[in-house]
Amino acid sequence: MERNDGVDEPGWDVDPSDEISSVVEFVGRQLKLWREAAELRVAEFAERVGYGEDLVRKIERGARIPRPEYLDKVDEVLGAGGRISGMKKEMREARYPKRARDLAKLEAQAVEIGLYSNHNIHGLLQTEEHMRALFEMRRPSYSPDQVERFVAARMARRVIFERSPAPALNFVQEEATLRRTIGGRMALRRQLEHLAEVAKLQSVTFQVMPLDCESHTGMGGLIEVLKFRDGTGVGRSEGAFGGHPVSDPKQLRILELRYGMIRTQALRPRESLAFIERMLGET
Numbered sequence: 001m002e003r004n005d006g007v008d009e010p011g012w013d014v015d016p017s018d019e020i021s022s023v024v025e026f027v028g029r030q031l032k033l034w035r036e037a038a039e040l041r042v043a044e045f046a047e048r049v050g051y052g053e054d055l056v057r058k059i060e061r062g063a064r065i066p067r068p069e070y071l072d073k074v075d076e077v078l079g080a081g082g083r084i085s086g087m088k089k090e091m092r093e094a095r096y097p098k099r100a101r102d103l104a105k106l107e108a109q110a111v112e113i114g115l116y117s118n119h120n121i122h123g124l125l126q127t128e129e130h131m132r133a134l135f136e137m138r139r140p141s142y143s144p145d146q147v148e149r150f151v152a153a154r155m156a157r158r159v160i161f162e163r164s165p166a167p168a169l170n171f172v173q174e175e176a177t178l179r180r181t182i183g184g185r186m187a188l189r190r191q192l193e194h195l196a197e198v199a200k201l202q203s204v205t206f207q208v209m210p211l212d213c214e215s216h217t218g219m220g221g222l223i224e225v226l227k228f229r230d231g232t233g234v235g236r237s238e239g240a241f242g243g244h245p246v247s248d249p250k251q252l253r254i255l256e257l258r259y260g261m262i263r264t265q266a267l268r269p270r271e272s273l274a275f276i277e278r279m280l281g282e283t
Contacts, residue, residue: 013064020094020101025062027087032060034078048077065095093156100153106226106234107160107167114225114259116172116218118209121191123154124161125171125198130191131155133183166203172218172259172266175211178279189283196276199269207266208275217261225255 035045046053050073058064066074068088075084093101107113107124115122121130131154135147142150160167178195181188199206209218220239227233235255236245246252267275 020098021062023090024065024094027066027091028060028062030087031066031074031084034074034080034084035060038078045077049073065091068092092152095149096153096156097149100150100157104153104157107157108163109228110167110226111229112168112170112227113160114170114223114256114263116209116223116259116262117177118174118218118221119177121173121177121195122171124157124169125173125195126154127187127191127194128155129187130182133187137182161198161201161203166201168205169201169203170205170207170263172207172209172262174209174218175275178208178276185283189280192276192280192283196273196280199273199276205269206272207263207269208272209262209266210275213265215265217258217265220258223255223259223262225252225259 035042038045040048042053042056046056049056049070051070055064059066059070068085068091071088071091072085074080075082078084096104115124120126120134123131126134128151132147132151135142135150160169173195178192182191195206198204209216220237223235223237223239225233225235232247233252234245234247235252236243237255237258240246240254240258241251246255266272
């Protein structure tokens with residue numbers, strides 16, 4: 001069997017400071033126990049699964065997050081009957097950057113989310129093609145592995161649109177972000193088509209902040225406000241409190257007031273959808 005000893009090893013490096021590292025270490029120990037129970041030395045085991053010995057050792061000591069296909073192959077070789085493949089969910093989530101996991105947890109708990117984006121189309125609204133182009137144009141450049149991790153994490157957060165009951169999702173998007181041809185004109189068209197579909201969802205309110213708006217409360221930058229079932233909330237704005245997340249009711253109220261003003265200054269939802277449809281006719 002051909003061995004995979006190249007740079008495209010099936011896994012992701014673990015940040016020891018990340019709390020998820022303990023989960024990865026536990027999985028690695030379990031894989032080692034399974035291998036030893038089968039009385040296979042690392043070299044023989046690596047030969048059977050078709051990957052390098054160094055990779056096997058990294059995964060077993062918790063320094064490398066195994067990809068799903070690696071776990072499937074190990075399950076097959078060791079005859080684990082799906083008990084090793086069953087670890088894929090935890091390892092799939094472990095590969096996401098910590099900030100993405102934290103965001104996903106908050107979004108999963110929220111009953112109402114208000115988002116204003118003035119620089120990029122918000123991550124929850126991006127197509128995979130659009131987000132990939134954004135990550136690839138970053139300087140200094142991300143590695144291909146990093147790009148894949150970031151794209152996978154952002155795509156996973158889109159499960160919020162499928163929640164039942166769905167949270168109330170309110171988006172205000174700057175017109176300028178809708179006109180940037182990120183990834184090319186066809187990519188922009190597909191992005192606009194996606195926005196038009198999302199804007200029609202019952203749980204979504206989508207508004208465009210036009211460039212010709214003479215009074216604009218959002219000049220300080222991005223605003224995010226999440227509210228939870230128990231009445232608490234968390235918010236963040238680039239133009240307030242040093243850009244740090246806040247949960248203090250007084251500070252949160254300031255962000256809510258700013259976001260409320262932005263919504264009144266933006267186009268109404270029906271006008272915003274018509275705006276997107278006009279742009280589609282232009283592309």
